[in-house]
Amino acid sequence: MPTKHCIFLFMYLLSVSSFCLGQHPSISTTDINNFWRAYDKLNTAQSKEDSVTIIQTEYIDQATNQFKTFIRIRKFTAAEYVKIIGRYPQFWNSVRPLTENIVDRKNEIEGILKKFERELPAFKIPDVCFAIGCLRTGGTTSGNLILIGSEIAAADKQVVKDELTPWLNSIIGNTGDIVSMVAHEAVHTRQKGRNTDLLVSVMNEGVADFVTELVTGLNINSHIHEYGKAHACEIQNEFNEAVKQKSTDLKPWLYNGSSAGSRMHDLGYYIGYAIAESFYEKQTDKQKALEWLLDKSKYKKIYELSDYSEGCN
Structure with missing residues (x-):
């Protein structure tokens, strides 16, 4: 068989195999790692301006394309990050390991998305971006992309909430889990139409x-x-x-x-x-x-x- 025919057959079989196995979502936690790297560098800051520069250059400027969408939708700024980090230090220290552990739950998240694929009509598995937001969004969507504010979604009842506002106290630790947050947002990716009233x-x-x-x-x-x-x-x-x-x-x-x-x-x-x-x-x-x-x-x-x-x- 000519080489080009072999290549064509291989690519065809590969595509059929991928189709049969179903979609594999992109589940990104890169931006979580970038945030905590920037967070640790705040120890070297000599001023508020230094802190803003660190968050800007080490976190926001390093954003994945998915997180760039999140930043645009929610209008996150380096100054806002510096403000909430300084205001709630005990909370951030307590939620850190919970956000860093998200990477170990990718298979669980993919399993939930595949369950939707089996049971919801015309469901297309979305990609998922886990990032650290500014404590004002647990999750949202943009087209077939799920964007998760991990500092809210991953928080459990053990995180330190003493510094938080009454509203944040009522939210933090009460949103179930990162898997349930992804599941809720996954349904939004399938809903058709506009919110008219x-x-x-x-x-x-x-x-x-x-x-x-x-x-x-x-x-x-x-x-x-x-x-x-x-x-x-x-x-x-x-x-x-x-x-x-x-x-x-x-x-x-x-x-x-x-x-x-x-x-x-x-x-x-x-x-x-x-x-x-x-x-x-x-x-x-x-x-x-x-x-x-x-x-x-x-x-x-x-x-x-x-x-x-x-x-x-």
């Missing part, structure tokens, strides 16, 4: 919680759900009234950790979950129900078909 925005987050739990048994917001169940009627009626008024104000329901006061923050996650669960349980065709849950254009109809829209006495 309060209802769709709430369902966007709640559906991600519901589908994650349905497929993997994991939930990053169990503490929010516990509060929601304890105040179910009050929350349901208040939210239904907001929907009736066609509210576009997310602040009472989502991303409101710093302004929720004595009430539990981010109750929209619980509400969206409850709507999704009510709809899903009523459907006989579960595969079609899943397809609807991943399509934001269906969310208003799902709300109407669920028991949640009927109110609570």
